[in-house]
Amino acid sequence: MDFKNGxxxxxxxxxxxxxxxxxxxxxxxxxxxxxxxxxxxxxVMKKTVVSSAVFAILPSVSIxxxxxxxxxxxxxxxxxxxxxxxxxVTYELPAATAxxxxxxxxxxxxxxxxxxxxxxxWVMTIGCITPxxxxxxxxxxxxxxxxxxxxxxxxxxxxxxxxMFLGMIxxxxxxxxxxxxxxxxxxxxxxxxxxxxxxxVKVKKINWLENFxxxxxxxxxxxxxxxxxxxxxxxxxx
Numbered sequence: 071m072d073f074k075n076g077x078x079x080x081x082x083x084x085x086x087x088x089x090x091x092x093x094x095x096x097x098x099x100x101x102x103x104x105x106x107x108x109x110x111x112x113x114v115m116k117k118t119v120v121s122s123a124v125f126a127i128l129p130s131v132s133i134x135x136x137x138x139x140x141x142x143x144x145x146x147x148x149x150x151x152x153x154x155x156x157x158x159v160t161y162e163l164p165a166a167t168a169x170x171x172x173x174x175x176x177x178x179x180x181x182x183x184x185x186x187x188x189x190x191x192w193v194m195t196i197g198c199i200t201p202x203x204x205x206x207x208x209x210x211x212x213x214x215x216x217x218x219x220x221x222x223x224x225x226x227x228x229x230x231x232x233x234m235f236l237g238m239i240x241x242x243x244x245x246x247x248x249x250x251x252x253x254x255x256x257x258x259x260x261x262x263x264x265x266x267x268x269x270x271v272k273v274k275k276i277n278w279l280e281n282f283x284x285x286x287x288x289x290x291x292x293x294x295x296x297x298x299x300x301x302x303x304x305x306x307x308x
Contacts, residue, residue, distance in 0.1 A: 075146055086151050102115060131284075142178075144187070263287040267279055
């Protein structure tokens, strides 16, 4: 029996999915009601809802790709649950990979050990609890500290924020290049595609491309990874 895709897991996914949809509809109705109280024109509200929906759907293509990637190893319900709520591809995939690597297993193969699967679930879940605690308890102090730095010297404040961002990116880069030459080539290809998309948006003013840049870079890099694996000599990929 495939416990990863069992009835219980799909039941949990359905409960989570329904909760997210009901919550979204609740806030939508509250927003519409408040808009009517403020006498905002109905056409304006309709355009706002449509544009917000488009803005939410297009970037979620990358989330769908992440779900497909994780589903091979972890089954469909768990990635569906994680990515439907608070999870993100940039967190869930590294978290699952780190947990499986610690157990001597790989994310590139289906998980058949219930204990390993349970460990992955705990790592994914506990890791995402941290921001839920930090934001309400410490965000005001953190923003106050950053604000005081920027008040004294805006240059150093910008450097501080940039350093934190680069530190986060460096952590992901380490995992990206740990898989050998093929991983490095895939990473560089993804960065190149993203850079081209960025140039097209900024220079050619192709603004609609901005929402597709991430999924395009992911799909392009995945396709090129398959090409590299079949074209390049095996000794270069070890």
